[in-house]
Amino acid sequence: MKAKAIPKVTSSIRDLINEMFELMREEEGAGLAAPQVGESLRLFITEARPDEEIPERVFINPVLSKLDGDLIPYDEGCLSLPEIRGLIRRPTSVAIDALDLQGNAFHLESDAFPARVWQHEFDHLEGLLIIDRMTPIDRLRNRKAVKLLEREAGL
Numbered sequence: 567m568k569a570k571a572i573p574k575v576t577s578s579i580r581d582l583i584n585e586m587f588e589l590m591r592e593e594e595g596a597g598l599a600a601p602q603v604g605e606s607l608r609l610f611i612t613e614a615r616p617d618e619e620i621p622e623r624v625f626i627n628p629v630l631s632k633l634d635g636d637l638i639p640y641d642e643g644c645l646s647l648p649e650i651r652g653l654i655r656r657p658t659s660v661a662i663d664a665l666d667l668q669g670n671a672f673h674l675e676s677d678a679f680p681a682r683v684w685q686h687e688f689d690h691l692e693g694l695l696i697i698d699r700m701t702p703i704d705r706l707r708n709r710k711a712v713k714l715l716e717r718e719a720g721l
């Protein structure tokens with residue numbers, strides 16, 4: 567399911583963002599998208615990376631562009647899919663436009679780890695999970711964990 571755009575950055579959106587930061591830190595994630603906490607909204611957050619001088623960030627109504635570079639496989643996990651990991655191929659570089667916590671537009675580009683996280687979190691807004699992007703072999707490798715999750719979800 568595709569998440570819905572956020573028409574205005576209200577105090578309830580800011581409350582949701584605070585809760586998301588708490589949860590992301592409890593789970594030690596690199597990022598977290600609103601659909602992962604049951605809110606079908608176009609919003610995700612990413613954790614700070616002090617070693618690379620990258621601050622924590624909020625992306626509201628993000629749009630990706632300039633997806634470029636080689637498709638590089640990288641071992642990804644997801645807070646929504648514990649026990650499941652797989653090599654996901656994504657372009658190395660990407661640009662992103664979004665609104666920040668104050669509702670101001672900003673533009674960023676990356677050809678490093680943030681490019682990977684932005685694409686992963688953006689997928690959540692489009693209703694895509696890493697199992698949808700895995701190679702058939704990795705999907706097979708994870709089939710027990712996937713079955714268990716499906717059973718828990720009552721599928």
Ligand code: ZN
Pocket residue numbers: 643644645646686687690
């Ligand atoms: Zn995820």
